[in-house]
Amino acid sequence: MQSQPRYKKGDKIGGRYLVHQALQGGMGEVYLCLDLKTNYPYALKTFQARYVTNPKLREAFNREVATWVALEKHPNIVRCYVMDIIDNQPFIFLEWVASDESRGTDLRSWLRRGPLELRLALDFAIDICRGLIHANQKQPGIVHRDLKPANILVAQGKSAKITDFGLAKIVQDADLDIYNFESKSSGRQHLSNIVGTPPYMAPEQWRGEELDARTDIYAVGCILYEMLIGHCPFDATTFDGFRCKHLDAAIPKLTKCDYSSVAMNKLLSHCLAKRKDERFATVNELLHELSLIYQQQFSETPKALAMSEEFTAVDYTNRGATYARLQHFDNAISDFENAIRLDPTFTPAYNNRGNTYASLKRYNEALSDFTCAIQLDSSYVAAYINRGATYDSMQHYQEAIADYTVAIELNPTLAEVFTNRGATYERLQRYDEALADYDLAIKLNPVYAQTYVNRGAIYAKLHRYNEALTDLTRATQLDPTLAAAYYNRGLTFSKLERFDEALADYTHAIQLDPNYAIAYTNRGIRYVKMQRYDDALADFTRAIQLDPDDAQTYHLRGVLYANMQCHNEAKADHSRAIELAPNFAEAYLSMGTLLVRLGSLQAALPYFEKAAQLGHAPGKFFTMQVEQILKG
Numbered sequence: 001m002q003s004q005p006r007y008k009k010g011d012k013i014g015g016r017y018l019v020h021q022a023l024q025g026g027m028g029e030v031y032l033c034l035d036l037k038t039n040y041p042y043a044l045k046t047f048q049a050r051y052v053t054n055p056k057l058r059e060a061f062n063r064e065v066a067t068w069v070a071l072e073k074h075p076n077i078v079r080c081y082v083m084d085i086i087d088n089q090p091f092i093f094l095e096w097v098a099s100d101e102s103r104g105t106d107l108r109s110w111l112r113r114g115p116l117e118l119r120l121a122l123d124f125a126i127d128i129c130r131g132l133i134h135a136n137q138k139q140p141g142i143v144h145r146d147l148k149p150a151n152i153l154v155a156q157g158k159s160a161k162i163t164d165f166g167l168a169k170i171v172q173d174a175d176l177d178i179y180n181f182e183s184k185s186s187g188r189q190h191l192s193n194i195v196g197t198p199p200y201m202a203p204e205q206w207r208g209e210e211l212d213a214r215t216d217i218y219a220v221g222c223i224l225y226e227m228l229i230g231h232c233p234f235d236a237t238t239f240d241g242f243r244c245k246h247l248d249a250a251i252p253k254l255t256k257c258d259y260s261s262v263a264m265n266k267l268l269s270h271c272l273a274k275r276k277d278e279r280f281a282t283v284n285e286l287l288h289e290l291s292l293i294y295q296q297q298f299s300e301t302p303k304a305l306a307m308s309e310e311f312t313a314v315d316y317t318n319r320g321a322t323y324a325r326l327q328h329f330d331n332a333i334s335d336f337e338n339a340i341r342l343d344p345t346f347t348p349a350y351n352n353r354g355n356t357y358a359s360l361k362r363y364n365e366a367l368s369d370f371t372c373a374i375q376l377d378s379s380y381v382a383a384y385i386n387r388g389a390t391y392d393s394m395q396h397y398q399e400a401i402a403d404y405t406v407a408i409e410l411n412p413t414l415a416e417v418f419t420n421r422g423a424t425y426e427r428l429q430r431y432d433e434a435l436a437d438y439d440l441a442i443k444l445n446p447v448y449a450q451t452y453v454n455r456g457a458i459y460a461k462l463h464r465y466n467e468a469l470t471d472l473t474r475a476t477q478l479d480p481t482l483a484a485a486y487y488n489r490g491l492t493f494s495k496l497e498r499f500d501e502a503l504a505d506y507t508h509a510i511q512l513d514p515n516y517a518i519a520y521t522n523r524g525i526r527y528v529k530m531q532r533y534d535d536a537l538a539d540f541t542r543a544i545q546l547d548p549d550d551a552q553t554y555h556l557r558g559v560l561y562a563n564m565q566c567h568n569e570a571k572a573d574h575s576r577a578i579e580l581a582p583n584f585a586e587a588y589l590s591m592g593t594l595l596v597r598l599g600s601l602q603a604a605l606p607y608f609e610k611a612a613q614l615g616h617a618p619g620k621f622f623t624m625q626v627e628q629i630l631k632g
Contacts, residue, residue: 013031016035017036017086028167029046034326041322046090065166067139071138075161076128076130077134077161077163078161080165098325106150107150107152108149115226115230116228120227123158124158129290132220133287148199150197155314156321198242199222200232202214202218202219214279220271233272263296314346316336319335320333320335324355332356347376347383351380354366357369358386366390384404384406384410388424389420392420401421404424419438422435435458439455448478449476449482452474452478456492468492483509483510483516486506490504490509490519506522517542517543533560537560540556544557549580552584574590586611588616589611591607608620
């Protein structure tokens, strides 16, 4: 069973670094944190606890992290600030790279959707080369050793940034037992003292020979091929299979017959040659060839490299997006404004500021920013998606559907857009269209948990409870941290009268998201049914603290107070529910009933009359009863 990260959201590392998100990979842990002393965001990276006892690790860690720190600031390298010991554990302090919200943080998540367009693939390859060239200028002879899509982060503005410089060397020098592979023929095998990731390892790595810049060039060739085709050039399922392919297999060809495929085949042959002396001699040579192809294909030079110690528009936008995720909205807006001041045409800054305004429910300002982004770039899909989401929040559902539809026309491969449009159809009770969109989303991305949550919720509304449970359980398997999956499954269990399971799911949802107001409300309802009134009262009160505009929860708490003989509190809650929702018939009925209990028949009558006007049958009945009593 895989170990869990030592820290979770809300914990403080060293009492100072507030954890926003905890991530875990094969050997490491990454914590996205806010430094409470400086109010600055960092990504803190360390090795998993099982490796920390290795006596060689800290020495290798210190040495190699110092190399990464010495690379300083470059737009195509994830900045490494410092290494520090916290809670008796070595941590690297890294730049927190805010990802594209519809794609993901690293190039691996982008490639899960399939190959990239040629221009974007070349942009990323050029970025990688520029990062490697800078690294070699700062640290001559440096070799990354483990270039792969997972180690290429994609920042705001679609710029690629290399991460994990030196970590492969740490693994090698500390002799950590990390890279294991199953072999169908001979069981589990090790790479001994060879480090790297098999789909991207050059022949000399497999042979345990000396490595140099041409080793990284080989990995760049593998990554470029994968960006263009959608899979690695040398693919296998076993350790031995990878070794044989990299050592002996012919370089696969791009088959499309145009200039780009001819030129790219030539370039790839000089990246993926088995012998180092047949590859590009330097990364500069590879960058030159990539730039020539770019110019020939698009009649323009690649995007300029912005080298400055000062923050650029991209830097401000990246940091602003990070602040927004930490809900430090004032800092976020300030950074986006700085980005726009530096580059008034930088569309991601408008898009991200719009998202921040939307989070603050400043919807008109959000719409203005998204519209500005679209005016600057009519093909900027994210702005249509986010403007659609803002329209949805404003209950302008037709406008939301229109924007989602444009986004789908521009890029029909984004499962999230179909999911968003499906959710809007669901709010309009157009369930067939919603289900059709969710089905398409799952076909495009079978591991996108939110779509299963949404589809499961519709199945539950349609009383298709078994299908609902299947979808919601699948969502919990795909993303065990998704509180909405447990909450909706809890609702479904309640419908099936499986109350213990419902209560467990509501509780799990609250543990995952302590600010999940509606989960407290529904757990409170379950507690009422169980006559655990104090627990119910605590849950309703917490829900109201989190969402003070929820009339339903005020009404529920008012009913509970009335049953507990807390009449003044009950009257206050029913009044607040009616104030928030003037057409809430059941709240009028409850208020009238409470006043009858208190002997105030004359005061109760208008509430029963209002409930009757709103179509509530008991309201009409109680109106007649009270009128008869008053006539007496």
